[in-house]
Amino acid sequence: MATQINNKALHTYLLRLADSSLTMGQRLAEWCGHGPYLEEDVALTNVSLDLIGHAQIFYQLAVALSDDSQTADDLAFLRDSHEYRNPIITELPKGDFAYTTLKQYFIDVFSVQLYQALSKSSYEPLSLAAQKALMEVKYHLKRSEAWVERLSLSTDEAKVRMQKALNDLWFYTPELFETDAALNELIEQGVIADLLALKTKWNEQVKTLLQRCQLEIPESGWVATGGLAGEHSEHLGYMLAEMQFLQRAYPGCEW
């Protein structure tokens, strides 16, 4: 290998991947037992299960890069919100089925494109993990895309709900492509995907569907930012308080 990979930067990026999958999976799990019908209950928990599995794999890659003795579970259950690296969109509340569906669709398009690109990473463990995750997120996308269309082109109520979801979510999406100096270095080395190129691809694909669904992209809003630097919304703290409760209340136990 010609250039030395910046391990610290790669570690942070692996956390970003893992934290994104975990927070998405955790939110989807809230639907378990409460889905709009049984088949969807099963589908939503299935996606959740895949995402938590991806999180575990990415945490394990981060563990392998690190000198300290932290485990994947330590990373998930013993870090506070300022140490989480996910973009804010993945920690947003589950909302109604329209909001969950559109959010999932945005992430699914992103994940398919991202893992396709990461499959070619020069860092082999990441390339292998991305190839595995890619097979699953392709199914997720098929499902969420079909639902976005089904809901948007059906009843008035569903359409209103989808438009509201789009208004509320749209300006959280640019953060998916955010980079910093350290990530740019990894991009240049071919270790991680070129996020700027992905942004163009993502916008093309998503806007085509939104247009077909007769949904209008809102003109302005607060453009989310900060997750990469550990700056999050108010929602993440509550999520972690719930998720980390046992590990915090009974430190050092085996479960």
Next chain:
Amino acid sequence: MYSQGLTDAKGQEEPADLLAEFQAKIDREEKIEPRDWMPMAYRKTLIRQMSQHAHSEIVGQLPEGNWITRAPTLNRKMILLAKVQDEAGHGLYIYSATETLGVSRDQLTDELLTGKAKYSSIFNYPTPSWADMGAIGWLVDGAAIMNQVPLCRCSYGPYARSMVRICKEESFHQRQGYEIMTVLARGTQAQKDMAQRALNRTWWPSLMMFGPSDKNSTHSAQSMKWKIKRFSNDELRQKFIDATVPQAEHLGLTIPDPDLKWNEETGHYDHGEINWDELFQVIKGNGPCNKERLQARIDAHENGEWVREAAQTYQQKQNNQHNEAA
């Protein structure tokens, strides 16, 4: 909607030769299939029992679903999610199997949500600690397996076949529950206490899962004759106790029954009197979580109404477009 066959048969005498042939078929251990003639009471008994079973799987998602977001490790979270998802899948199979008797899932759901149909009383108890995930898997799924393994040989084909797959998954659920208990019982004092409290909470309600004692069971004799049931409530309960006591001893936990002791003569464990009044109260709707559980299902159904309507409307629009194009 009930099928024509069922409504037509209302109040009419069933032909003796058909009844005799039906019973003979059952006695020969042949399966009854959906298109076969069957007595109305057999059909009704199965619809009642199978739909209660399906409802129990669906309501049964809630007490454990309660801990998915708080599971202590990534592995535990994934296992619990997969398990609760299995329960939803079981509900689906059994609803489908019940539909072969001429009743729709919509109607069955309606009966659940309006409180007309029952589900297993065990799910009306709360799960305040993580150890309840262990106790439910170990005891509740353990009791369910005792009840369900004989159902794999039930005389009604679709029910019997759905139980084969369900029992395989339940046995995995039972083992994961016991494994949670094992880890807790070997853990810190706080974890052991947590496990003991969960056992204290779950023990008696799991014994009640086998239903009233044989002297008071209204449906048993006929169901045995029809080979829907193979063992009596008390027989299955005893089998469960005999299998479970050594497991509790192995864990170092104490079963909350001072009268529990091995009886050399019978080769079984004797146990204390079950509080039947509690069971009948919970069945009547007066358990600790009856209202919450049913309300959670009603909320899911009502909040999902617009989604189901949207999916239907979309499908109609697609069909119309397709027809216009043709």
